[in-house]
Amino acid sequence: MDVSTWQPSRAKPSWLVRLFDYKPFLIFICLLPAIGLLLAFLTYPLGLGIYLAFTDTEIGGNGEWIGIDNFVSLMDDRIFIMSVWNTLFYTFTATVLKFALGLWLALLLNHQIPFKSFLRAIILLPYITPTVLSAIAFWWIYDPQFSIISYVLVDRLHLLDHYIDFLGTPWAARWSLIVANVWRGIPFVAITLLAGLQTISPSLYEAALLDGASPWQSFRHITSPLLMPILAIVMTFSVLFTFTDFQLVYAITRGGPINSTHLMATLAFQRGIPGAQLGEGAAIAVAMIPFLIFATFFSYYALGRRKWQQGSDND
Numbered sequence: 001m002d003v004s005t006w007q008p009s010r011a012k013p014s015w016l017v018r019l020f021d022y023k024p025f026l027i028f029i030c031l032l033p034a035i036g037l038l039l040a041f042l043t044y045p046l047g048l049g050i051y052l053a054f055t056d057t058e059i060g061g062n063g064e065w066i067g068i069d070n071f072v073s074l075m076d077d078r079i080f081i082m083s084v085w086n087t088l089f090y091t092f093t094a095t096v097l098k099f100a101l102g103l104w105l106a107l108l109l110n111h112q113i114p115f116k117s118f119l120r121a122i123i124l125l126p127y128i129t130p131t132v133l134s135a136i137a138f139w140w141i142y143d144p145q146f147s148i149i150s151y152v153l154v155d156r157l158h159l160l161d162h163y164i165d166f167l168g169t170p171w172a173a174r175w176s177l178i179v180a181n182v183w184r185g186i187p188f189v190a191i192t193l194l195a196g197l198q199t200i201s202p203s204l205y206e207a208a209l210l211d212g213a214s215p216w217q218s219f220r221h222i223t224s225p226l227l228m229p230i231l232a233i234v235m236t237f238s239v240l241f242t243f244t245d246f247q248l249v250y251a252i253t254r255g256g257p258i259n260s261t262h263l264m265a266t267l268a269f270q271r272g273i274p275g276a277q278l279g280e281g282a283a284i285a286v287a288m289i290p291f292l293i294f295a296t297f298f299s300y301y302a303l304g305r306r307k308w309q310q311g312s313d314n315d
Helices: 015-020 023-053 069-075 078-109 116-123 131-141 148-156 170-197 202-210 215-243 247-252 264-272 278-286 289-309
Strands: none
Touching: 015 023, 023 278, 069 278, 078 116, 078 170, 078 215, 078 264, 116 170, 131 148, 131 170, 131 247, 170 215, 170 247, 202 215, 215 289, 247 264, 264 278
């Protein structure tokens, strides 16, 4: 045998080695823990909630399948219709205010100002404070007898002759909840947009300044297009978080006065748990899904417009 052509024989790898060398199998193994968590804590509760929405299940009893009867009855429920309107108004108004104030703060903190790092840390405080603690604080601020706002306006500045009943009338209570939600949501919007602003090259603004562009033109043609992908993501999360808000509303008003501040989430809880009507509560919660899907698709549409950042058409 020619020694120069001799090659050592290699043992054929076992099936187990070949299996772990198979890339799709490795991907599945790595994703298995996440898939298990999603199935246990997301898919199962969601599926159970959808199933309960089509039954007349009550707490402590077994329900029967009744089809879409829960949804049909909700169409004639005045409180449910009002909760849908409240949720849409609450989400739209709070989101617009959070984005306007958050963008203003982000643009302000993007410039060289004294104590900029300290101000960034302070701005995060409302967001990192537990929601229930924030709600209790606002509950005291809005208290008809001990409100600090009423105390300053009436007893110190003498601008009013009576204390303000923030939570005693429907519209006052709605606007009070919106203010509390905006206070909590501004930090998330501001810090996220600030991170996006700092990725924009200063040379673009310098070139625009040399071309004689005004600050508004620079914002419109540089800042806004380059910030749009982040705006779309932040907008989606803000809408989803605001639309499904529960803790803040329930801790401050519990849906009052006279059910006028109920959102769909708080009404679903009230009907399902204290009211013991699990089927009806689940139907209200399931009715939120189309709105959330619409918000998600809106985000994908906005993200699809990223092509015009590179100067190409938005096809």
